[in-house]
Amino acid sequence: MIPQTLFKNARVLSPTGIYEPGWLLVEGREIASMGGGTPPAPLITEDVITIEANGWNLLPGFIDLHVHGALGHDTMDASVEGLQAISRHLAQHGVTSFLAATWTAPDEEINRALLTVGKVYGRIPGGATLLGAYLEGPYLNPNRAGAQAHESIRSAADHETAHHWIDDDMVRVVVLAPENPENLWLVEECAQKGITVAAGHTSATYDEMQVAVSRGVRHLTHCFNAMGVMHHRQPGAIGAGLTMPELRCELIADNIHVHPAVQKILYQAKGPYGMLLVSDCTRTTGMPDGEYDFDTRKVVVKDNIVRLGDGTLAGSRLALDQALRNFSANIRRPLSELWPVVTLTPARAIGIAHQKGVLEIGHDADLILLDDDLQVKLTMTEGSIVFQA
Numbered sequence: 279m280i281p282q283t284l285f286k287n288a289r290v291l292s293p294t295g296i297y298e299p300g301w302l303l304v305e306g307r308e309i310a311s312m313g314g315g316t317p318p319a320p321l322i323t324e325d326v327i328t329i330e331a332n333g334w335n336l337l338p339g340f341i342d343l344h345v346h347g348a349l350g351h352d353t354m355d356a357s358v359e360g361l362q363a364i365s366r367h368l369a370q371h372g373v374t375s376f377l378a379a380t381w382t383a384p385d386e387e388i389n390r391a392l393l394t395v396g397k398v399y400g401r402i403p404g405g406a407t408l409l410g411a412y413l414e415g416p417y418l419n420p421n422r423a424g425a426q427a428h429e430s431i432r433s434a435a436d437h438e439t440a441h442h443w444i445d446d447d448m449v450r451v452v453v454l455a456p457e458n459p460e461n462l463w464l465v466e467e468c469a470q471k472g473i474t475v476a477a478g479h480t481s482a483t484y485d486e487m488q489v490a491v492s493r494g495v496r497h498l499t500h501c502f503n504a505m506g507v508m509h510h511r512q513p514g515a516i517g518a519g520l521t522m523p524e525l526r527c528e529l530i531a532d533n534i535h536v537h538p539a540v541q542k543i544l545y546q547a548k549g550p551y552g553m554l555l556v557s558d559c560t561r562t563t564g565m566p567d568g569e570y571d572f573d574t575r576k577v578v579v580k581d582n583i584v585r586l587g588d589g590t591l592a593g594s595r596l597a598l599d600q601a602l603r604n605f606s607a608n609i610r611r612p613l614s615e616l617w618p619v620v621t622l623t624p625a626r627a628i629g630i631a632h633q634k635g636v637l638e639i640g641h642d643a644d645l646i647l648l649d650d651d652l653q654v655k656l657t658m659t660e661g662s663i664v665f666q667a
């Protein structure tokens with residue numbers, strides 16, 4: 279018999295409106311049915327596990343496209359156990375699927391990381407589903423390296439290596455600096471393969487971004503961070519992100535990387551379908567203050583901020599539940615309006631919205647319950663409860 283789970287007395291955030299109260303039935307790993315009011319009597323049988331939702335919000339699980347690490351582990355460690363631990367940590371924060379982000383490094387290190395993503399790919403017991411890899415570098419602009427290893431940044435002139443990575447089915451997003459003409463062939467190649475191309479760690483001008491978008495760039499990595507500032511006569515990548523409907527903009531909403539007022543500008547320009555929250559979380563996430571390894575260098579965590587020795591910000595300690603709480607407080611908009619920024623919009627960004635990111639019958643039962651303070655009370659990944667507060 280297929281296991282069934284029934285959520286009742288929930289505030290169901292369906293794509294067509296809110297059921298308050300509402301119910302939702304999960305069969306196996308899929309959403310089977312949902313509706314408003316009390317569940318139809320035939321659904322409540324001994325065989326069905328019933329979850330009293332206390333009027334909490336029931337919505338799709340969070341999708342985090344930009345995850346480097348947590349709990350002392352990093353994607354670049356190329357450790358199966360490490361990725362599994364990261365996945366379970368994410369599930370406690372409402373994340374039901376994610377991409378493991380690599381960073382700029384020598385080829386063999388990126389190869390090892392991608393190989394390990396391939397081994398862990400898919401459902402992870404007790405955790406969030408690993409959907410693939412987010413290749414952040416090496417095809418970046420060294421002048422916008424941020425925390426990326428300067429000496430390993432280069433162009434995509436070596437087609438063979440780039441092909442080796444994108445022919446590997448694990449890569450879902452490639453981040454590059456589109457102002458480098460040697461990177462443009464890769465934009466088209468990825469777009470043809472259905473790999474999302476993001477501009478990031480870039481000094482691209484507005485004109486260069488227009489060319490990039492015409493070639494297939496559709497995404498902006500951590501908008502405002504590691505790109506030129508927006509000047510009223512030189513709008514740059516930020517100006518392109520804010521104005522071009524083709525581009526979805528990532529935001530690290532930890533209130534450290536981007537000022538709350540600027541977060542508001544982004545939302546006002548893009549709305550919930552044009553921007554998405556990412557964590558960009560690092561191995562320091564979920565760990566105490568102190569010094570940690572970061573490629574061959576060290577980072578120091580103090581007052582919730584991760585920095586290299588020279589003061590450069592080096593990712594975050596964020597999880598998407600906290601990001602959503604920050605963002606919602608900053609822009610003063612309700613969950614009923616904001617939910618796509620952590621669910622449907624990231625799903626669309628990597629072409630999986632037919633399966634995840636929205637409560638639809640037949641979609642994966644990736645679900646979370648959030649209370650009125652947006653605290654995660656329960657996480658379900660593909661029909662299995664993986665976290666309960």
Ligand SMILES: [Zn+2]
Nearest residue numbers: 344379414558
């Ligand atoms: Zn990153």
